[in-house]
Amino acid sequence: MAKNKDLQPYWRPNVRISGTLPDIKVVRTDFIVNFIAFALVVITGVFLLQREYRTFVLNRAIASIQAQIAGSEADNDANIELDTRFRDAAEYVIDLQNFYRAPFRPYEVIAEVTRAKPQDILITSLSFRENVEQKSKEMSYSIVVGCEVPELTILNAFKSTLAESEMLNPENYVTTVVESFRAKSEQSGIFPCTINVSIKPPEKASKKKAKGAKDDD
Amino acid sequence: MEGLVDFKGAAYFVSRCGVYPDNRFVRYYETESVNKARDAQFLSTILESEFQVDPALNFVSILDARDGSDLDFETAMTRRIAFCGAANEDLKNTQDSLLEYGLYPDRMELSSVSTLGGLCDYARFNSIDAPVLFFELTSQAATIFIQSKGQLDVARPIPVGLDSIYPILQRELGLKDESSARKLFFSNTFDFAEMGPKLMRKVIKELQASTGFYEVQTGQTIEYLFISILPKNLSWVAKTISEALGLEIMQPSYEPWMKSLNVKVSEGVELMNLGSRWMGLFSLMGEYHLREEVANG
Numbered sequence: 001m002a003k004n005k006d007l008q009p010y011w012r013p014n015v016r017i018s019g020t021l022p023d024i025k026v027v028r029t030d031f032i033v034n035f036i037a038f039a040l041v042v043i044t045g046v047f048l049l050q051r052e053y054r055t056f057v058l059n060r061a062i063a064s065i066q067a068q069i070a071g072s073e074a075d076n077d078a079n080i081e082l083d084t085r086f087r088d089a090a091e092y093v094i095d096l097q098n099f100y101r102a103p104f105r106p107y108e109v110i111a112e113v114t115r116a117k118p119q120d121i122l123i124t125s126l127s128f129r130e131n132v133e134q135k136s137k138e139m140s141y142s143i144v145v146g147c148e149v150p151e152l153t154i155l156n157a158f159k160s161t162l163a164e165s166e167m168l169n170p171e172n173y174v175t176t177v178v179e180s181f182r183a184k185s186e187q188s189g190i191f192p193c194t195i196n197v198s199i200k201p202p203e204k205a206s207k208k209k210a211k212g213a214k215d216d217d
Numbered sequence: 218m219e220g221l222v223d224f225k226g227a228a229y230f231v232s233r234c235g236v237y238p239d240n241r242f243v244r245y246y247e248t249e250s251v252n253k254a255r256d257a258q259f260l261s262t263i264l265e266s267e268f269q270v271d272p273a274l275n276f277v278s279i280l281d282a283r284d285g286s287d288l289d290f291e292t293a294m295t296r297r298i299a300f301c302g303a304a305n306e307d308l309k310n311t312q313d314s315l316l317e318y319g320l321y322p323d324r325m326e327l328s329s330v331s332t333l334g335g336l337c338d339y340a341r342f343n344s345i346d347a348p349v350l351f352f353e354l355t356s357q358a359a360t361i362f363i364q365s366k367g368q369l370d371v372a373r374p375i376p377v378g379l380d381s382i383y384p385i386l387q388r389e390l391g392l393k394d395e396s397s398a399r400k401l402f403f404s405n406t407f408d409f410a411e412m413g414p415k416l417m418r419k420v421i422k423e424l425q426a427s428t429g430f431y432e433v434q435t436g437q438t439i440e441y442l443f444i445s446i447l448p449k450n451l452s453w454v455a456k457t458i459s460e461a462l463g464l465e466i467m468q469p470s471y472e473p474w475m476k477s478l479n480v481k482v483s484e485g486v487e488l489m490n491l492g493s494r495w496m497g498l499f500s501l502m503g504e505y506h507l508r509e510e511v512a513n514g
Binding site for chain 1: 338501
């Protein structure tokens, strides 16, 4: 029913030739369509041109930067090599500085230990070690004396002598002497024992001391 | 034209126009089956072979001859169709003429077809069961239509027109040339009633052949004659033909019919006095399909 209403009236075909009729609209709207189409074309054109220009500028910048990178590569390699050599050299310098700043020489330690040794004590081993603190880069020293004593009182005397030694208590360092001993040998009747002398910068020592005081509490 | 209507300052007066282009055609055709009527290629071939109408050069409209609706190639359920149209060139020239007169065709319709539709609907509305002979006589051509109960049964051109009458008139009255005969023919000064059968002999012969064949073929008797386009001073033509064929001249009563189509006229218009010539104009206003939908609905 509704469909029929869209059809031509019965017996009345329209033979009008629409294509050749003039435009009689009171307000002509054809130009609006043309205007909109033209505006769309212009906007699209401007957008595409802008994008192309940006692409062109970016490509040019990329090429320029790549050329700079290529030009600087040789200089950069040379700088890296120089830096590596400098770092290696600096390590040696630090080692040398540490060596010359040490409060005593290894041979002086041997002489001092030998001097402090009571007569009835037998030194079986002597080691001297230098350590570089990781954080502060300061030096600390460790002396380990292996010995045998017939009486523990001799060991205490040796320990006290070492603890009071002027050379082993350098300025700006804190010295700690700790002795240890094992069971008396039945065969020989002597005590195998060890004395550790630790010489460290004061900060570390004070911290350790503080920690020891806390443990005592 | 500006003397007749108010253009209101516009360049054109938008109008619904009925036209009679020279090469217009209306042809009736009955296919063997419904499927054939749905075959556009077949119908195109028929148009060329049977009616010598080239679809490429002519505007062609195909209608269902039963009610005048546009033929739908997918859903059509009819075998009876009517081809109508005109040469593209003629339509273009006619349309250009309208524009020159200041008329802008909102619709441009073939008056032959719209008048035929008006007559069919009029017959259906008034329950005129007997077939009606509709004769369209113009200068160069004439077409015979027969409608029965609102359906087209015959649409056939005959190769005579008013122009073919002038030589006979010239000879009968001893006039000096055909233009004098033509002038006399359209004047109101001469009574052609007596001479009518002689002048119309060729036309009547064609009409008798067509109506006789139709009556034999269908078993129906044509009772009415309807002539649309001729002016009042040529009323003798209808009288001559009706007497020759023994038909009653149809005098349409427009008022109830137009009322049924919801067409209203100004108070000053006396529809009672308007003859068959006005059927063409009123037909341009008929929306028959809407009334049928209401009736069917």
